[in-house]
Amino acid sequence: MMDKLNVLLVDDHPIFLKGLVEVIQDEFPDFLIHSFTSPEQAFTSAKNVKYDLVISDLDMPRMNGIVLITELKRQYPEILTILLTMHKEQDIMRSALAKDINGYVLKDDVVDELVIAIEEVLKGKKYISELEVINKFEDQNEELKSLTKTELLVLKGISDNKTSKEIAKDLFVSLKTIENHCNNISRKLRLKGSNSLLKFAINNKHLL
Secondary structure (H helix, E strand, O other): OOOOOEEEEEOOOHHHHHHHHHHHHHHOOOOEEEEEOOHHHHHHHOOOOOOOEEEEEOOOOOOOHHHHHHHHHHHOOOOEEEEEEOOOOHHHHHHHHHOOOOEEEEHHHHHHHHHHHHHHHHOOOOEEOOHHHHHHHHHHHHHHHOOOHHHHHHHHHHHOOOOHHHHHHHHOOOHHHHHHHHHHHHHHOOOOOOOHHHHHHHHOHHHO
Protein backbone atom coordinates (compact mmCIF):
# COMPACT_ATOMS: atom_id res chain seq x y z
CA MET A 1 0.00 0.00 0.00
CA MET A 2 1.31 3.47 -0.88
CA ASP A 3 2.17 5.76 2.03
CA LYS A 4 -0.10 8.73 2.55
CA LEU A 5 1.23 11.63 0.51
CA ASN A 6 0.34 15.30 0.76
CA VAL A 7 -0.56 16.47 -2.73
CA LEU A 8 -0.98 20.13 -3.69
CA LEU A 9 -3.37 20.62 -6.63
CA VAL A 10 -3.69 24.07 -8.21
CA ASP A 11 -5.93 25.26 -11.05
CA ASP A 12 -7.80 28.57 -11.31
CA HIS A 13 -10.87 26.90 -12.88
CA PRO A 14 -13.02 25.57 -9.98
CA ILE A 15 -15.01 23.03 -12.01
CA PHE A 16 -11.90 21.59 -13.67
CA LEU A 17 -10.15 21.50 -10.30
CA LYS A 18 -13.05 19.63 -8.71
CA GLY A 19 -12.93 17.05 -11.50
CA LEU A 20 -9.19 16.56 -11.05
CA VAL A 21 -9.60 16.03 -7.32
CA GLU A 22 -12.19 13.32 -7.96
CA VAL A 23 -10.04 11.55 -10.57
CA ILE A 24 -6.90 11.58 -8.42
CA GLN A 25 -8.68 10.63 -5.21
CA ASP A 26 -10.39 7.73 -6.96
CA GLU A 27 -7.11 6.35 -8.30
CA PHE A 28 -5.01 7.19 -5.24
CA PRO A 29 -7.31 6.93 -2.19
CA ASP A 30 -4.40 7.34 0.23
CA PHE A 31 -3.46 10.78 -1.14
CA LEU A 32 -4.21 13.75 1.09
CA ILE A 33 -5.22 16.31 -1.54
CA HIS A 34 -5.07 20.04 -0.83
CA SER A 35 -6.68 21.95 -3.71
CA PHE A 36 -6.55 25.68 -4.47
CA THR A 37 -7.80 27.96 -7.24
CA SER A 38 -5.34 30.65 -6.13
CA PRO A 39 -1.61 29.98 -6.72
CA GLU A 40 -0.73 32.55 -4.06
CA GLN A 41 -2.81 30.75 -1.43
CA ALA A 42 -1.36 27.43 -2.57
CA PHE A 43 2.17 28.77 -2.14
CA THR A 44 1.38 30.14 1.32
CA SER A 45 -0.11 26.81 2.39
CA ALA A 46 3.28 25.13 1.91
CA LYS A 47 4.44 26.88 5.09
CA ASN A 48 2.09 24.66 7.08
CA VAL A 49 1.96 21.46 5.00
CA LYS A 50 4.94 19.39 3.82
CA TYR A 51 3.89 18.56 0.27
CA ASP A 52 5.29 15.52 -1.49
CA LEU A 53 3.82 16.33 -4.90
CA VAL A 54 2.48 19.49 -6.52
CA ILE A 55 0.29 19.39 -9.64
CA SER A 56 -0.31 22.82 -11.12
CA ASP A 57 -1.88 24.39 -14.17
CA LEU A 58 0.49 26.51 -16.26
CA ASP A 59 -1.74 29.43 -17.25
CA MET A 60 -2.92 31.24 -14.12
CA PRO A 61 -3.15 34.98 -13.39
CA ARG A 62 -0.53 36.75 -11.27
CA MET A 63 1.57 33.61 -10.67
CA ASN A 64 1.77 31.00 -13.43
CA GLY A 65 2.46 27.33 -12.82
CA ILE A 66 6.16 27.45 -13.69
CA VAL A 67 6.76 30.33 -11.27
CA LEU A 68 4.78 28.56 -8.54
CA ILE A 69 6.62 25.27 -9.00
CA THR A 70 10.03 26.95 -9.27
CA GLU A 71 9.49 28.84 -6.01
CA LEU A 72 8.25 25.72 -4.23
CA LYS A 73 11.23 23.69 -5.47
CA ARG A 74 13.61 26.44 -4.40
CA GLN A 75 12.32 26.26 -0.83
CA TYR A 76 11.52 22.54 -0.79
CA PRO A 77 13.98 20.80 -3.18
CA GLU A 78 12.59 17.31 -2.57
CA ILE A 79 9.08 18.15 -3.79
CA LEU A 80 7.92 16.38 -6.98
CA THR A 81 6.17 18.46 -9.62
CA ILE A 82 3.75 18.00 -12.52
CA LEU A 83 2.70 20.81 -14.84
CA LEU A 84 -0.68 20.77 -16.62
CA THR A 85 -1.02 22.76 -19.83
CA MET A 86 -2.80 23.22 -23.14
CA HIS A 87 0.50 24.24 -24.77
CA LYS A 88 2.22 21.83 -27.17
CA GLU A 89 4.93 24.30 -28.19
CA GLN A 90 8.41 22.84 -27.84
CA ASP A 91 9.96 25.99 -26.38
CA ILE A 92 7.44 26.01 -23.51
CA MET A 93 8.15 22.35 -22.84
CA ARG A 94 11.90 22.99 -22.84
CA SER A 95 11.45 25.89 -20.44
CA ALA A 96 9.47 23.68 -18.08
CA LEU A 97 11.99 20.84 -18.17
CA ALA A 98 14.85 23.30 -17.64
CA LYS A 99 13.17 24.24 -14.35
CA ASP A 100 13.49 20.59 -13.26
CA ILE A 101 9.76 19.92 -13.55
CA ASN A 102 9.17 16.17 -13.28
CA GLY A 103 6.01 15.84 -15.37
CA TYR A 104 4.50 17.72 -18.32
CA VAL A 105 0.89 16.71 -19.05
CA LEU A 106 -1.30 18.11 -21.80
CA LYS A 107 -4.86 18.89 -20.73
CA ASP A 108 -6.23 17.32 -23.92
CA ASP A 109 -5.89 13.88 -22.33
CA VAL A 110 -5.44 14.84 -18.71
CA VAL A 111 -7.84 12.22 -17.29
CA ASP A 112 -6.02 9.35 -19.00
CA GLU A 113 -2.49 10.66 -18.73
CA LEU A 114 -2.37 12.31 -15.31
CA VAL A 115 -2.67 9.01 -13.46
CA ILE A 116 0.19 7.56 -15.53
CA ALA A 117 2.24 10.71 -15.00
CA ILE A 118 1.77 10.56 -11.23
CA GLU A 119 2.82 6.89 -11.14
CA GLU A 120 5.93 7.59 -13.22
CA VAL A 121 6.97 10.69 -11.28
CA LEU A 122 6.60 8.86 -7.96
CA LYS A 123 9.00 6.23 -9.34
CA GLY A 124 11.58 8.98 -9.85
CA LYS A 125 11.08 9.21 -13.63
CA LYS A 126 10.19 12.14 -15.86
CA TYR A 127 6.92 12.09 -17.80
CA ILE A 128 6.31 14.10 -20.96
CA SER A 129 2.79 13.97 -22.34
CA GLU A 130 1.87 12.94 -25.86
CA LEU A 131 4.03 11.15 -28.40
CA GLU A 132 4.09 14.17 -30.72
CA VAL A 133 5.83 16.31 -28.11
CA ILE A 134 8.22 13.50 -27.19
CA ASN A 135 9.18 13.02 -30.83
CA LYS A 136 9.99 16.72 -31.20
CA PHE A 137 12.14 16.55 -28.08
CA GLU A 138 13.98 13.47 -29.37
CA ASP A 139 14.49 15.11 -32.77
CA GLN A 140 16.28 17.97 -31.04
CA ASN A 141 18.55 15.45 -29.32
CA GLU A 142 19.29 13.76 -32.65
CA GLU A 143 20.39 17.08 -34.15
CA LEU A 144 22.79 17.65 -31.27
CA LYS A 145 24.26 14.16 -31.74
CA SER A 146 25.58 15.30 -35.12
CA LEU A 147 27.95 17.73 -33.39
CA THR A 148 31.52 16.89 -32.38
CA LYS A 149 32.67 17.08 -28.77
CA THR A 150 34.41 20.40 -29.44
CA GLU A 151 31.37 21.83 -31.20
CA LEU A 152 29.23 20.90 -28.18
CA LEU A 153 31.72 22.70 -25.91
CA VAL A 154 31.46 25.77 -28.13
CA LEU A 155 27.65 25.59 -28.04
CA LYS A 156 27.77 25.21 -24.25
CA GLY A 157 29.93 28.33 -24.03
CA ILE A 158 27.44 30.25 -26.17
CA SER A 159 24.56 29.09 -23.94
CA ASP A 160 26.50 30.48 -20.95
CA ASN A 161 26.57 33.89 -22.71
CA LYS A 162 30.32 33.76 -23.28
CA THR A 163 31.86 35.70 -26.14
CA SER A 164 33.73 33.96 -28.95
CA LYS A 165 36.96 35.36 -27.51
CA GLU A 166 36.18 33.89 -24.06
CA ILE A 167 35.32 30.50 -25.57
CA ALA A 168 38.55 30.54 -27.59
CA LYS A 169 40.52 31.21 -24.40
CA ASP A 170 38.72 28.39 -22.56
CA LEU A 171 39.46 25.90 -25.34
CA PHE A 172 43.00 27.17 -26.03
CA VAL A 173 42.30 27.82 -29.70
CA SER A 174 42.22 30.88 -31.95
CA LEU A 175 39.23 33.15 -32.42
CA LYS A 176 39.14 32.11 -36.09
CA THR A 177 38.82 28.45 -35.04
CA ILE A 178 35.79 29.29 -32.87
CA GLU A 179 34.21 31.18 -35.76
CA ASN A 180 34.70 28.12 -37.98
CA HIS A 181 33.11 25.91 -35.33
CA CYS A 182 30.12 28.27 -35.11
CA ASN A 183 29.68 28.13 -38.88
CA ASN A 184 29.82 24.32 -38.83
CA ILE A 185 27.33 24.12 -35.96
CA SER A 186 24.90 26.41 -37.76
CA ARG A 187 25.22 24.35 -40.94
CA LYS A 188 24.63 21.02 -39.15
CA LEU A 189 21.65 22.37 -37.22
CA ARG A 190 20.29 24.18 -40.28
CA LEU A 191 20.26 27.52 -38.47
CA LYS A 192 19.95 30.78 -40.40
CA GLY A 193 20.14 34.38 -39.24
CA SER A 194 22.62 36.35 -37.17
CA ASN A 195 21.14 35.43 -33.77
CA SER A 196 19.81 31.95 -34.56
CA LEU A 197 22.79 30.13 -33.03
CA LEU A 198 22.55 32.13 -29.80
CA LYS A 199 18.80 31.50 -29.56
CA PHE A 200 19.28 27.78 -30.17
CA ALA A 201 22.01 27.54 -27.52
CA ILE A 202 19.92 29.33 -24.90
CA ASN A 203 16.75 27.37 -25.68
CA ASN A 204 18.62 24.05 -25.48
CA LYS A 205 20.89 24.88 -22.54
CA HIS A 206 19.39 22.02 -20.50
CA LEU A 207 20.56 19.51 -23.13
CA LEU A 208 24.19 20.65 -23.18
